[in-house]
Amino acid sequence: MAKGSVEVSNAIALRDWAVTIQALLDGTQILLLRKGGIVEETRDFKLISPQFYLLPAYEHQKLHLLKPGEQHRLEKVLEHWRQDGQEIELEAYGEVTDEIGITDQKVLERLRDDHIWTDEFAEERLKWKPRKPLHLLLVRVYRLTDKVELPMRPEYTGCKSWVTLEGGPIVRQAVPVLSDEEYASRVQSIKSALSLAGHD
Numbered sequence: 001m002a003k004g005s006v007e008v009s010n011a012i013a014l015r016d017w018a019v020t021i022q023a024l025l026d027g028t029q030i031l032l033l034r035k036g037g038i039v040e041e042t043r044d045f046k047l048i049s050p051q052f053y054l055l056p057a058y059e060h061q062k063l064h065l066l067k068p069g070e071q072h073r074l075e076k077v078l079e080h081w082r083q084d085g086q087e088i089e090l091e092a093y094g095e096v097t098d099e100i101g102i103t104d105q106k107v108l109e110r111l112r113d114d115h116i117w118t119d120e121f122a123e124e125r126l127k128w129k130p131r132k133p134l135h136l137l138l139v140r141v142y143r144l145t146d147k148v149e150l151p152m153r154p155e156y157t158g159c160k161s162w163v164t165l166e167g168g169p170i171v172r173q174a175v176p177v178l179s180d181e182e183y184a185s186r187v188q189s190i191k192s193a194l195s196l197a198g199h200d
Contacts, residue, residue, distance in 0.1 A: 035134055050096045064118070065117055102136050111193060138190065148172065150165065
């Protein structure tokens with residue numbers, strides 16, 4: 001058992017770009033921005049579970065929506081995907097510690113240095129269904145000590161946020177990507193930026 005490991009168990013997975021999940025796994029960012037999947041029942045994002053596996057999505061990833069210094073990530077994850085499209089790997093588990101609604105462009109600008117995406121990526125999500133807030137999720141991420149390999153199924157694809165993993169809850173050991181102190185510091189930094197944005 002890895003030092004500092006904890007047991008995680010869930011049958012729920014949140015889909016996100018594979019390139020984004022890799023940024024979470026290497027500690028580059030601790031946030032996700034969500035507005036809802038097109039095929040979801042209400043088309044609005046809802047945090048149906050604060051804990052979940054992170055299921056990589058390979059469709060719709062766009063190079064121009066990643067900052068120039070982060071675009072190398074996309075080639076790497078696409079190479080991995082081409083090797084075997086019949087299975088999908090889970091290697092990350094997330095726990096949302098904070099959920100914050102964003103309606104102001106100034107807030108997104110304050111968060112520019114906290115993620116791998118371009119301004120265009122964030123703006124597109126804020127402006128889609130403008131009467132609905134953009135959900136900022138601060139996520140404590142854990143790396144699985146043993147990856148989960150699953151056969152690819154149609155229900156694991158498509159423009160939706162949540163999927164139920166076949167076979168019931170999957171149990172694994174996982175290690176936090178960031179220490180308690182570092183994660184708390186990153187959260188405080190983001191919250192301070194949001195506070196400043198509210199007073200511009």
